Amino acid sequence: MCLHPELIPPVPEITAKVAKAAFPKGNKYMRLRDELGAFYQDEEFAQLYPNQGQSAIAPWRLVMILIMQFLENLSDRQTADAVRGRIDWKYALSLELEDDGFNFSVLSEFRDRLITGGSSQQILDKMLAKFGDLGLLKSRGKARTDSTHILAIVKELTKLEHLEETLKSALNTLAQVAPTWLERMVSIDWYERYGQKVGYSRKTRTAEEKEAKAIEIGTDGFYLLDAIYHETTPDAIRQIQAVEVLRQVWLQQYYAPTEGTVLLRTEKDGPPNATRIFSPYETEARKSIKRSTKWTGYKVHLTETCEEDLPHLITHVETTVATTQDSTVLPSIHQALAEKEILPQQHLVDMGYTSAQLIVSSQQEYDIDLFGPVAVNAQWQAKEEAGFDLFSFRVNWKRKVVYCPQGKRSQSWKNSHDAYGKPTIHIEFHKSDCSSCPVRARCTRAPVNPRGLTLMIQADYEALNNARARQKTAEFNQEYSLRSGIEGTISQGIRGFNLRKCRYIGLEKTRLQHTLTAAAMNLERIYAWLEEIPLAQTRRSHFEKMAHRKLAT
Template sequence: MCLHPEEIPPIPDETVRVAKAAFPKGNLYMRLRDELGVFYQDEDFASLYPQRGQPAQAPWRLAMILVMQYLENLSDRQAASSVQGRIDWKYALSLELTDPGFDFTVLSEFRDRLITGGVERQILDLMLSKFQELKLLSARGKQRTDSTHILAVVRELSRLEHLGETLRYALNAVAEVAPIWLKSLAPAEWYDRYSKRLEDSRLPKTPADREALAEIIGADGFHLLDNIYSQTSPIELRQLPAVEVLRQVWLQQYYAPTDKIQLRSDKDGPPSAVRIRSAYDLEARNSTKRTTNWTGYKVHLTESCDEDSPHIITHVETTVATTQDQTVVPSIHQSLAQKNLLPQQHLVDQGYTSSQLLSSSERDYDIDLFGPVAVNGAWQAKAGLGFDVSHFRVNWKRKVVYCPQGKRSSRWKHTQDAYGHPVIHVNFRTKDCKNCAVRSQCTRAANDPRALTIQAQPDYEALQKGRERQKTEEFQKQYALRSGIEGTISQGIRAFELRDCRYIGLAKTHLQHILTAAAINLSRVFAWLEEIPRAKTRCSHFAKLADATVC
């Protein structure tokens, strides 16, 4: 299909007349169209289409339909049906009342175009640009970020189920491409073992029996792989994604095949960040956060939180489940800078802070990364009576450190820590420490003098400043604003089905989250226009008995 960009058509007169009669007070879509106009133009998606071919559906309209679909949690069939039969949708999309609509598969094709063309972020970014134009959103205010776990659209499998299902997945793929070849290879017991989905309720119960079955499945998988990679097998079998998945999973789960097939022990297995958990979603990872264990992904939502404007989601970051929160802060700031939406203060929890991030956020983007920082874990700090690093005075210009007793360091060496961050190793003289009256409060070393490892000056100073700031009442008062992002996550989960993946794979899941964020923004801007007050945190009747002023 090709694209011939045209100006956004006005709303047909007959559609306006019927819509106004059907909704005399207006509704969400009509109000948004009247107040905000349109967010997208065909030119925004021109790169996704060839210059020649059958005319395509207008991409500006398809983009808007996707957002409206997520606003109402509709399937593709339901969304296509709404375009065909609902007056308010026709009003928002500038369609004639007699417009027949389109086949629902067009929506799936358009989503694929967005991902393939790498322009899925435009769905949210162009909406944000419109909000900025209408003075509903501005830079250099306050924003906040938090994350939540996302469940992949795959079964939670035990290790034995995972092995059996991976082999069954490969067998089905090979059977489709080379049925005669596979039939001549497969022994009769394979049909009993892998014809149906493996479920834990039908598998052996004792550890010994389960391990024996795992070894049998492993031997079957190695036998299949050996034959696929032999010179006499069809070449196309080696190019099947399912065969590559089988090869990778067997490398992760088994030791190299010998006379005895053996499962890898936990310590010899790959880390969770690379371990495949399902043959049907290769990017889904298993992770645990406190008491929550899940297989899937993680989404980070950033929203504005100024009191005098609607709270609008400004950035969406989707990662695999094992990604640490700290790692996404630079990309969040970079993306906000590209949209001209950098905040002055960015409220986050401790998972997003580190000394390096505190200093780099201020240095590179003039952002106050506002959140708790890790407390000093040294025994001197925990005891409360010892001399931790904060008791030492650092003279950066002269490259020396003075201990609480006024003794000067003898060594200052620049190096790096295990993560590649610049640090400085500092040592004091043995003669100064050996007979020190407060040695027991400074070091537990039997004979060695006190040694320190401090970070580079910007990081060190940012960390010490953060630790001191979080002790104040003013910090607690300002930090209370961050908790509002939890309400946004709750809204996304309960009203917009954010928790569960609709699709398979990281890219499609990210598009789902972008569309969800755009839908939440539309609902919030509508509430703002209608002067609907923000919902407050709910308080149970029983909790009110304790203190009615809290609720």
């Protein structure tokens, strides 16, 4: 099978000859190169080299090298060695046999350029565009999305260690950048407290000692910040990142009710995890918890196609901090897929991504059927079999009237807003109807007041009602079973591509890591598809299989 031979740029003759002798049956990179040709053009990355002209190594090659690095989970040094020494890499990269490669530091410098040049996303987008041209990807099919937690490169610190490390980090940077200024500001006892390898905070034992140390560290930190923000201090010192981190952490952890008093905030008084800094060396990682999993870092959302007759390709990667809710990410996933012109017709997701508003907006803005279970009704009336929940009432939207299960007509219909500003409608029934109602106990627990209802706007109400009805059908269960394939993709990412752990520090670099991982996984999948290697089935435990059989009957 040859997909597009005319797109293949020439591999040097001698490289091709030696590679074919070394791999008479071919190998992964050689096959991909022969079948797919080049994904990237230098001009697509020209903006990364605005001042000094082009890099000594062609940008298209550097992008491919980064993807191949992720395909094999190599370090930068190992990657540079592979470019220098492996014939299949030379073949894939069209390098002369005697090409002696580059210093490994080039890779880190190129990654920085990709991030500052805003070109990270292009790596996956150009690849997908090529797959689209080759007929391996189509829009308006089926897609599925799920997320997983990502562990930041960060040591778990106690509160006291965190405070000490933050102050030490600021002192270390000041000692490098402004040593003379720092020497003038600190007394000799600071060197004893913060200049030792073993943490000053680790020598404490009891809770009282720990609190006293925290206050002492806090007082020192405030003294340093006062000096930094004094009018005679050069402005450049205030621009140092570690200084800004110190300022933020001190704001989050301490307060000063009166001048000269420093107090530690309690956990309850502190900022939410979404804004709280947990390490001075990884300031963007956040702590979160999902069911039994607690972690510090990020979250990645993978979206992939799931057509029966085409390779399953990752079409979008969204990396967020750990505290971001799945549902808030869905609109940006749809927007990104729309920009790439690969929107699905049906998008299979779990309950974390569904809500009445998202079902409606997905349909109205992108013509997508957001296909997943919606949250169960949390009202007590819905939990009790005989109770009258919201959907037991009949709504006449035109006349702005609601009829209760006893056939009584509502008394009032008022437009309102919920705590998040979403429009709602407040309904109330007649007191006289409810007080004499023979089934009142099934409807309201209010001792005196009549039954009241809070309705969503019509489109949301109907979408939710329809989704709830749909998810009770056997057809739903059958179609929805396709979603579980994304769990296999996440598992492949974790086991084969080290997706679970950050390779780099910071959100943007982690985003680049995930984009490169997705590009590498796509190449692996295309290769498996070319080689007709069957897809691995999602593994199920014996009990899961039994549950599946029982639930299907």
